[in-house]
Amino acid sequence: xxxxxxxxxxxxxxxxxxxxxxxxxxxxxxxxxxxxxxxxxxxxxxxxxxxxxxxxxxxxxxxxxxxxxxxxxxxxxxxxxxxxxxxxxxxxxxxxxxxxxxxxxxxxxxxxxxxxxxxxxxxxxxxxxxxxxxxxxxxxxxxxxxxxxxxxxxxxxxxxxxxxxxxxxxxxxxxxxxxxxxxxxxxxxxxxxxxxxxxxxxxxxxxxxxxxxxxxxxxxxxxxxxxxxxxxxxxxxxxxxxxxxxxxxxxxxxxxxxxxxxxxxxxxxxxxxxxxxxxxxxxxxxxxxxxxxxxxx
Numbered sequence: 001x002x003x004x005x006x007x008x009x010x011x012x013x014x015x016x017x018x019x020x021x022x023x024x025x026x027x028x029x030x031x032x033x034x035x036x037x038x039x040x041x042x043x044x045x046x047x048x049x050x051x052x053x054x055x056x057x058x059x060x061x062x063x064x065x066x067x068x069x070x071x072x073x074x075x076x077x078x079x080x081x082x083x084x085x086x087x088x089x090x091x092x093x094x095x096x097x098x099x100x101x102x103x104x105x106x107x108x109x110x111x112x113x114x115x116x117x118x119x120x121x122x123x124x125x126x127x128x129x130x131x132x133x134x135x136x137x138x139x140x141x142x143x144x145x146x147x148x149x150x151x152x153x154x155x156x157x158x159x160x161x162x163x164x165x166x167x168x169x170x171x172x173x174x175x176x177x178x179x180x181x182x183x184x185x186x187x188x189x190x191x192x193x194x195x196x197x198x199x200x201x202x203x204x205x206x207x208x209x210x211x212x213x214x215x216x217x218x219x220x221x222x223x224x225x226x227x228x229x230x231x232x233x234x235x236x237x238x239x240x241x242x243x244x245x246x247x248x249x250x251x252x253x254x255x256x257x258x259x260x261x262x263x264x265x266x267x268x269x270x271x272x273x274x275x276x277x278x279x280x281x282x283x284x285x286x287x288x289x290x291x292x293x294x295x296x297x
Contacts, residue, residue, distance in 0.1 A: 001080050001138050003059065005096060005127040007110065008032070008075040014114040015123045021079055023211040024051065028063065030203045031218060032073050038196060039179045042067045043224045046075065050217035051207070057081065059213075062089055064097050068108050076100070088141045092134040099126045152228060153248030155295055158260070158288050159197040160281070161241045162274035164205050166197035167281050170288055200243040204234050219250075235261045238270045252295075260291045 004021035007014045008028050016022045027049055035044055045065040052058050064076040076097040082089040103122055104113050113119050156176060159169040171193040174184045182188045207215040218232040228247045235242035235257065242261055246253045264270070264287055269280055 001082070002078065002092075002131050002135060003080045004078070005123070005130070006075075006077045006079075007100065007114075007123065008073075008077065009111055009114075010072050012111075014110060015120060017124060017127045024059070024061065024079055024213065025077060026210050027051070027203070027207050027215060028061065028075050028077060030206050032075070034199045034203060035073070035220075037180075037199065038176065038192075041179055042071060042073075043179070043222055044220050044230070045223060046218070047221055047229075048217070048219035049215065050219075051211070051213045052216050053213040058216075060084075060089075062093050064093050066097070066107060070108060074107055074110070082138070083141070083143045085143045086138065086141060088134060088137045092130055092138075095133075096126065096130055099130070153246070153252060153295060154228075155244075155246045155256075155292055156230070157193070157196060157243070157245040158291075159193070159200065159243045160264075160284060161197055161201040161243070162239065164198065164201040165274070165276070166194050166201065167240075167274065167278060168284055168288070169193035169197035170285065171196070172292065197243065200232070200234070201241055204241050204243075233257045237261065237265050240270055240274070246295075256291060256295050259294070260287065263287050263291075 004016065004018040004025070006016045006025040008025065011029055011032065013022065013025060016025055028046070031046055031049070035046065046063045047065065048063060049061040050058065051061065058081060059079055060082050061077050061079045062082065066074040068074055076093060078089070078093050078096065100123065101107060103126070104110060154173060156173040157171050160167045171189055174189060177184055177188060177192055182192065204215055207213060214236070215234050220230040222228055222230065229250070230245065230247045231250050231253055233244040233254065242264060244257050244260070264284065267284065269284070
């Protein structure tokens, strides 16, 4: 159930409890690059990543995302086949960061501490202790999966790409440009959308290549809008990637995404190989417009 622990600082994995999970934890590095580029004010925090591996099934990476006083992204992560809504798993994650902080006094000292010969031994002892402590509570935990009561629903972005190349990228919330301090001009919106599409496609491709698994969901929250949780969904349609970002009721968002993917999948255009010509795909924007209307109602 508990597959691994890791500590990541910016673009470096300082500790990984299982080398077989190293590539899975690299997914956090890919997402860190995305957050750094579209949210340089560091208000978005990573919380959970859902993966689907054809061999081992579904796994979740739970993340405690801290911004240090040096404006560095620090991630404490655990991976396993945790149940959705598990409070025990997040308690274990909190205790992981707490125990590390006790041992090394300051999170800002972790980079220096990681260069010491005793660092890995100390973190491994903490990981073993936590695994022993939480394995049984996780197995016996009763989960109550209620729907999200936050109904401030909003679609932020939707896009389609092929092999990392953006085909359609539609930004629905231009307020995202405030994160990079850009004016809401047509050119800036198009540039932001295209760049976001490329980065999401890169995350999806790198996850498949490096971790040999597929990324399904990324959960985020905004420190400036704590009631507005965000979700990034990834779907595959005959080799094409469908990406979707929204905030609000995750239960409803996932259903909307499922409907969108179903309608898109019925389109014969996805049976053709993408040659770089965008014109045959323009009509797909109609599917996006219809889904937006349904979601708003």
